[in-house]
Each structure stands twice: as C-alpha cells, then as structure tokens.
Amino acid sequence: MKLLENSSFEAINSQLTVETGDVHIIGRIESYSCKMAGDDKHMFKQFCQEGQPHVLEALSPPQTTGISPSRLSKSQSGDEEGPLSDKCSRKTLFYLIATLNESFRPDYDFSAAKSHEFSREPSLNWV
Structure with a gap:
C-alpha cells in the first residue's frame, strides 16, 4: 500500500483543519493504492x-x-x-x-x- 499524492484533496483538507481556542484539529483525506509493494x-x-x-x-x-x-x-x-x-x-x-x-x-x-x-x-x- 502506498500513499498517492492527490492535489485535488488539498482544498478539502484545508477545510478540515479547525482551530478553536487552545484546540487545534488537523483533518485530512488521503488516498492509497491497494497494490501490494x-x-x-x-x-x-x-x-x-x-x-x-x-x-x-x-x-x-x-x-x-x-x-x-x-x-x-x-x-x-x-x-x-x-x-x-x-x-x-x-x-x-x-x-x-x-x-x-x-x-x-x-x-x-x-x-x-x-x-x-x-x-x-x-x-x-x-x-
């Protein structure tokens, strides 16, 4: 399994990061290949x-x-x-x-x- 870089996810990922007070949550969507290597x-x-x-x-x-x-x-x-x-x-x-x-x-x-x-x-x- 290998992480696949996907630039189209970057816009979504930026929306998944939340900062409120002293809490910082980083959310990400990532894609992986299913081919074993x-x-x-x-x-x-x-x-x-x-x-x-x-x-x-x-x-x-x-x-x-x-x-x-x-x-x-x-x-x-x-x-x-x-x-x-x-x-x-x-x-x-x-x-x-x-x-x-x-x-x-x-x-x-x-x-x-x-x-x-x-x-x-x-x-x-x-x-």
Whole structure:
C-alpha cells in the first residue's frame, strides 16, 4: 500500500483543519493504492504462512451494549445471522491491518493483530 499524492484533496483538507481556542484539529483525506509493494508483500507472505488468504476467520462480537437478548440467543444457538458468528477472510483482515499500519505509522504497528481483536458493528450509528 502506498500513499498517492492527490492535489485535488488539498482544498478539502484545508477545510478540515479547525482551530478553536487552545484546540487545534488537523483533518485530512488521503488516498492509497491497494497494490501490494515492498513491506506489504513481505508482510502478506508472512501472514499467509499462518493460513490461506481465503479462509474465514471469526471476529469478536460487536462491542455495542444495545444488542437484544433474542438476537444473542439466536447466534448462540447456531443461527449464522447473529453477531457472534461474524467472519471475514484472512485477506480482508490483512487489508485492514495494512491500512491501519499505513495510517498510523510509525507510532503504531498492527502487524501482530488477530481476528478476535476486531469486530463488525451492526451499523455505523453504533460506532
């Protein structure tokens, strides 16, 4: 993954910077290529040694507190629609980790993150 310079984002980025009193918030929109290069290729090869890229991995249940008991009981009884049965492919998990690494480098490294450390929330309003 590589940061792509995009001059058309500069006007938008200037509007995303807010200063009020002693608070200074810098917002940015950035674009990245999805083609693996260099470190990403190496990390993907290591990631694939742990399992095939298309194998599904279980995610943690949603972190929201408003899930109804009936929905939880459905998922515990084996119903695949419940929140405890969320899965994603290892390749999707890799892309998520690579995006987090690129976004927060050099301060944070998510390379060792496992699928159970992520969850799929039921809606954007819950996040």
